[in-house]
Amino acid sequence: xxxxxxxxxxxxxxxxxxxxxxxxxxxxxxxxxxxxxxxxxxxxxxxxxxxxxxxxxxxxxxxxxxxxxxxxxxxxxxxxxxxxxxxxxxxxxxxxxxxxxxxxxxxxxxxxxxxxxxxxxxxxxxxxxxxxxxxxxxxxxxxxxxxxxxxxxxxxxxxxxxxxxxxxxxxxxxxxxxxxxxxxxxxxxxxxxxxxxxxxxxxxxxxxxxxxxxxxxxxxxxxxxxxxxxxxxxxxxxxxxxxxxxxxxxxxxxxxxxxxxxxxxxxxxxxxxxxxxxxxxxxxxxxxxxxxxxxxxxxxxxxxxxxxxxxxxxxxxxxxxxxxxxxx
Amino acid sequence: xxxxxxxxxxxxxxxxxxxxxxxxxxxxxxxxxxxxxxxxxxxxxxxxxxxxxxxxxxxxxxxxxxxxxxxxxxxxxxxxxxxxxxxxxxxxxxxxxxxxxxxxxxxxxxxxxxxxxxxxxxxxxxxxxxxxxxxxxxxxxxxxxxxxxxxxxxxxxxxxxxxxxxxxxxxxxxxxxxxxxxxxxxxxxxxxxxxxxxxxxxxxxxxxxxxxxxxxxxxxxxxxxxxxxxxxxxxxxxxxxxxxxxxxxxxxxxxxxxxxxxxxxxxxxxxxxxxxxxxxxxxxxxxxxxxxxxxxxxxxxxxxxxxxxxxxxxxxxxxxxxxxxxxxxxxxxxxxxxxxxxxxxxxxxxxxxxxxxxxxxxxxxxxxxxxxxxxxxxxxxxxxxxxxxxxxxxxxx
Numbered sequence: 001x002x003x004x005x006x007x008x009x010x011x012x013x014x015x016x017x018x019x020x021x022x023x024x025x026x027x028x029x030x031x032x033x034x035x036x037x038x039x040x041x042x043x044x045x046x047x048x049x050x051x052x053x054x055x056x057x058x059x060x061x062x063x064x065x066x067x068x069x070x071x072x073x074x075x076x077x078x079x080x081x082x083x084x085x086x087x088x089x090x091x092x093x094x095x096x097x098x099x100x101x102x103x104x105x106x107x108x109x110x111x112x113x114x115x116x117x118x119x120x121x122x123x124x125x126x127x128x129x130x131x132x133x134x135x136x137x138x139x140x141x142x143x144x145x146x147x148x149x150x151x152x153x154x155x156x157x158x159x160x161x162x163x164x165x166x167x168x169x170x171x172x173x174x175x176x177x178x179x180x181x182x183x184x185x186x187x188x189x190x191x192x193x194x195x196x197x198x199x200x201x202x203x204x205x206x207x208x209x210x211x212x213x214x215x216x217x218x219x220x221x222x223x224x225x226x227x228x229x230x231x232x233x234x235x236x237x238x239x240x241x242x243x244x245x246x247x248x249x250x251x252x253x254x255x256x257x258x259x260x261x262x263x264x265x266x267x268x269x270x271x272x273x274x275x276x277x278x279x280x281x282x283x284x285x286x287x288x289x290x291x292x293x294x295x296x297x298x299x300x301x302x303x304x305x306x307x308x309x310x311x312x313x314x315x316x317x318x319x320x321x322x323x324x325x326x327x328x
Numbered sequence: 329x330x331x332x333x334x335x336x337x338x339x340x341x342x343x344x345x346x347x348x349x350x351x352x353x354x355x356x357x358x359x360x361x362x363x364x365x366x367x368x369x370x371x372x373x374x375x376x377x378x379x380x381x382x383x384x385x386x387x388x389x390x391x392x393x394x395x396x397x398x399x400x401x402x403x404x405x406x407x408x409x410x411x412x413x414x415x416x417x418x419x420x421x422x423x424x425x426x427x428x429x430x431x432x433x434x435x436x437x438x439x440x441x442x443x444x445x446x447x448x449x450x451x452x453x454x455x456x457x458x459x460x461x462x463x464x465x466x467x468x469x470x471x472x473x474x475x476x477x478x479x480x481x482x483x484x485x486x487x488x489x490x491x492x493x494x495x496x497x498x499x500x501x502x503x504x505x506x507x508x509x510x511x512x513x514x515x516x517x518x519x520x521x522x523x524x525x526x527x528x529x530x531x532x533x534x535x536x537x538x539x540x541x542x543x544x545x546x547x548x549x550x551x552x553x554x555x556x557x558x559x560x561x562x563x564x565x566x567x568x569x570x571x572x573x574x575x576x577x578x579x580x581x582x583x584x585x586x587x588x589x590x591x592x593x594x595x596x597x598x599x600x601x602x603x604x605x606x607x608x609x610x611x612x613x614x615x616x617x618x619x620x621x622x623x624x625x626x627x628x629x630x631x632x633x634x635x636x637x638x639x640x641x642x643x644x645x646x647x648x649x650x651x652x653x654x655x656x657x658x659x660x661x662x663x664x665x666x667x668x669x670x671x672x673x674x675x676x677x678x679x680x681x682x683x684x685x686x687x688x689x690x691x692x693x694x695x696x697x698x699x700x701x702x703x704x705x706x707x708x709x710x711x712x713x714x715x716x717x718x719x720x721x722x723x724x725x
Contacts, residue, residue, distance in 0.1 A: 058624065087630040089630070090628055091631075092630055095628070100621060103621040104621045106626070106640050107644075107718070108640075108718060109639070109640070117631070118629050118630075121629070121630060121631065153720070169629070
């Protein structure tokens with residue numbers, strides 16, 4: 001088997017704040033293969049977005065830094081790469097789209113300007129060539145009358161159209177990897193489905209890999225080949241989507257799945273939520289399972305030390321002292 | 329009971345008139361002010377076609393007043409009518425709506441200023457040696473300054489409308505207001521424009537630099553300078569500049585007017601406090617913009633920091649400065665008594681102060697009209713600049 005497209009190993013990202021050192025990502029490892037859609041799931045503040053910002057070297061400065069680990073992308077080490085070299089990769093081989101298309105596009109510039117500059121920067125296109133390419137892509141992502149609409153300002157677009165424009169912008173240089181950070185969270189449900197469908201089509205068409213960050217397990221089910229569940233800056237469970245839904249083996253994954261509202265449930269059962277809050281990451285390192293205070297199955301072994309992330313079946317890893325059967 | 333906005337307007341006007349009457353203002357004066365305010369507010373209810381007709385007509389009327397002096401009356405009428413018609417056809421209603429507001433507000437400005445001048449104690453004819461009543465009455469009649477402010481307003485407006493004459497100065501013998509302010513106006517304008525450019529250049533450079541790296545040395549040093557600029561009075565700044573650049577180094581002349589070297593020190597003195605405000609505003613604007621999501625998007629595209637700042641952040645960062653520039657420009661253009669006195673410059677600031685102290689009613693009105701015109705002109709410029717910078721405000725301008 002060839003090397004994966006992206007290989008994150010033992011990534012540790014930290015923030016220096018006034019309250020102390022925040023270990024936002026603490027020892028995260030995962031590969032992403034070509035053409036694969038990988039889901040990154042978890043509550044707010046569990047380190048999903050920080051993981052992705054680390055990959056592109058976009059951590060807020062001067063507080064954020066990568067304290068350890070390695071990120072290999074196509075046989076290049078991204079950790080420690082100069083800003084200049086990273087800029088050549090950003091928007092080019094690795095592109096990113098963000099949660100809120102309302103605020104992620106520059107309100108002061110025409111869509112044309114914002115799209116064309118990517119082509120001019122990375123592909124060395126002339127302005128008219130870059131605009132032509134941008135029009136093609138807007139057309140591809142389903143913006144009607146793209147030749148005219150490209151001259152609009154973002155506020156003249158609807159939310160769904162803005163996210164389509166963001167996607168077109170990300171695809172302009174045919175990236176090998178697209179990082180989609182909660183791309184549908186700010187959109188209406190019907191628009192969400194359209195955008196996700198579009199992303200899937202584009203993956204099939206272009207063979208790019210996608211890292212899909214979301215807290216919505218419904219989105220994951222329809223989209224991803226493989227899912228990683230994150231908690232408190234760690235991966236707590238990893239499995240193929242099918243396996244994860246059929247047999248969640250970490251109490252946190254199980255609790256997450258139980259807190260998804262279901263249409264087929266009879267009666268008026270109360271929607272379950274996970275009691276309590278994730279641990280404060282400035283209190284680490286931890287000497288017990290980070291999920292123990294909220295876990296329904298907690299026992300003495302959980303508090304004795306932090307469990308390691310262990311492979312226990314083909315393509316499956318989990319971070320729990322209990323046997324898989326005890327959880328399911 | 330809910331009031332429509334029009335009823336609300338009527339109620340407000342009635343209340344204002346009532347208060348004026350209660351504090352003992354003569355009914356004619358209160359009535360005139362309320363009428364003026366009503367005329368000011370009315371264009372808000374005009375529909376677009378009405379705005380275009382009224383605005384075009386007012387524009388033509390004002391233009392006629394200007395044109396009729398140098399040109400034969402028939403030609404003036406034709407020209408003014410042509411421009412009015414062109415405005416009716418082509419000028420967007422939002423600008424004509426301003427014209428509808430401008431004309432009554434100019435008249436109201438003159439009237440209210442007259443009232444205020446008359447309510448200040450003393451008169452332009454008060455002297456150390458008391459003159460007899462007959463002498464005073466004769467002087468008042470000769471200069472066109474009767475006892476009642478409303479009468480004065482009538483005489484003044486007639487003079488302006490008929491001859492475009494802003495009257496004789498009441499205290500400078502043998503000079504008209506035009507004679508006094510005419511030469512001073514271009515002096516203050518050139519000094520003011522230079523100062524404005526300096527203020528923007530210094531303020532924006534310091535402010536944006538500070539805003540890009542908050543809490544750094546660049547930030548603290550720039551903001552320290554800004555605090556000094558705001559808190560030091562300009563006679564201190566001016567004197568310091570004079571000591572260093574004119575006396576010690578001898579690079580620039582101490583005082584006077586006429587060459588570019590005369591312009592530099594007073595312009596700098598005038599500019600520094602404004603530069604300080606601009607620096608603070610643009611720092612805040614830059615910090616705000618750099619935290620926006622679209623800056624993160626720009627980074628994720630692989631743009632360099634330079635491109636991010638100049639192409640993506642700059643417009644948003646200077647918006648707060650732009651809205652400050654309207655009133656600031658008016659203040660800076662009309663001159664400063666202190667700076668003019670310090671550097672011996674024959675500008676308008678002198679007449680702002682002297683007119684008020686001497687109760688020289690016609691000079692005060694002249695300066696008020698100039699100030700008002702500059703404020704109006706710059707507010708229009710600022711609004712246009714705002715629309716140019718931020719496409720989201722274009723529609724509702």
